[in-house]
Amino acid sequence: MRRIGIMGGTFDPIHYGHLIAAEEVRQLFSLEKVIFIPAKIPPHKVGVQMSDPEDRYMMVFLATLDNPYFEVSRIEIEREGISYSVDTVKQLRKDLDEEVEMFFITGMDIVLDLQSWKSPKELLSLCRFIAVTRSGYSLSLLKERLPQEFLEKIDVVEIPSPPISSTEIRNRVKVGKSIRYLVPSLVENYIKRRRLYLI
Ligand code: ATP
Ligand code: MG
Numbered sequence: 001m002r003r004i005g006i007m008g009g010t011f012d013p014i015h016y017g018h019l020i021a022a023e024e025v026r027q028l029f030s031l032e033k034v035i036f037i038p039a040k041i042p043p044h045k046v047g048v049q050m051s052d053p054e055d056r057y058m059m060v061f062l063a064t065l066d067n068p069y070f071e072v073s074r075i076e077i078e079r080e081g082i083s084y085s086v087d088t089v090k091q092l093r094k095d096l097d098e099e100v101e102m103f104f105i106t107g108m109d110i111v112l113d114l115q116s117w118k119s120p121k122e123l124l125s126l127c128r129f130i131a132v133t134r135s136g137y138s139l140s141l142l143k144e145r146l147p148q149e150f151l152e153k154i155d156v157v158e159i160p161s162p163p164i165s166s167t168e169i170r171n172r173v174k175v176g177k178s179i180r181y182l183v184p185s186l187v188e189n190y191i192k193r194r195r196l197y198l199i
Contacts, residue, residue, distance in 0.1 A: 002100040005034035006092070006127070008076070008085055010042050010166065011056045013191060014063045015183045017107075017164040021132045024159040025105050026069055029130065034105065035092075036060045036072045039083035044113065046082065051196055053077045062186040084118040089126045102127035107161075108137035111154060112145050120150070129154040135163040173197035 007022050014036075022034045038056045050056070057077055064070035075091060076083040089102060104127045111131040114120050131142065131154055139156055146154075162182075169179050174197055179188055191197065 002096075002098070003029065003031050003103065004096075004100050005029070005031040005103045005105050005130075006037055006089070007034055007105040008037045008039060008083075008088065010045060010050060011036070011038045011060050012050050012166050013056070013059045013169060013183055013187055013196070015164045015166060015169055015187075016181075017134075017162055019063060019067075019184075020161055021107065021159055022070065022105060023067070025103065025130050025132065025157060028157060029103055031069075031103060033069050033071055036064055036070065037076055037088060038072070039076050040079065041082045043082050043084060043118065044116075055190075055194055055196060059187045059190055062190055063184045065186070086117070086119045086123040086126070089123060093126065103130050104128065105130045105132065107132055107134040108139075108142060108156070109134055112137065112142060114146060114150060114154075124150065124153040131156050132159045132161060133157070134161055170197040174199075 005022065005026055007018065009018060011018065025031065026034050038053060038060050040053050057072065057074065060072045064072055075088055085104070089104070092102070106129065108131050111129060117123065142156065143151065164182050169182055172179050173191060
């Protein structure tokens with residue numbers, strides 16, 4: 001059966017933390033590819049100011065260009081309304097039109113709130129969850145937070161993830177600090193050209 005990874009996010013902007021996580025999981029789970037899916041409106045960020053979806057999409061496109069195993073999808077950008085993962089996975093299954101095993105890659109911070117997602121049980125029945133370690137979020141916290149029936153369907157993977165976040169990158173740009181080595185240079189140039197994160 002085909003094994004495909006999907007990595008959703010706001011990607012405002014995409015950074016090396018995302019890329020390293022995807023590449024590690026791809027290798028560990030022998031995935032054919034990882035599809036990055038920028039959210040149009042992330043459910044946990046409704047009402048929060050963020051960059052235009054097209055800018056976020058473009059940065060993911062540029063960041064993934066040199067990896068033949070990475071793709072970027074417009075599935076959530078093209079869909080109206082809040083971008084619920086369960087809707088995306090169902091739509092992807094339909095579009096792929098064949099038997100595939102899907103691996104939903106997230107950071108530990110995101111998976112902690114899985115119970116508040118739309119239809120989490122249905123989502124867990126449609127794909128396997130891979131939670132990658134992220135600094136500040138421990139495995140014990142996950143075990144405290146989620147019921148056993150959820151934990152059984154989540155694999156936790158320790159990765160050499162740099163302690164980077166998009167929030168920190170936006171803050172650095174705002175105060176004129178360098179973001180070199182935190183994001184691919186094509187993304188750095190795009191941020192400069194489009195004058196993102198200055199206010
Ligand atoms: P923000 O600070 O704006 O929330 P972020 O860095 O958390 O941005 P998101 O787009 O929110 O990036 O995250 C998309 C996915 O990538 C989430 O599952 C998140 O947990 C994961 N992720 C983000 N940064 C890292 C990192 N440094 N290491 C591992 N996973 C990460
Ligand atoms: Mg985040």
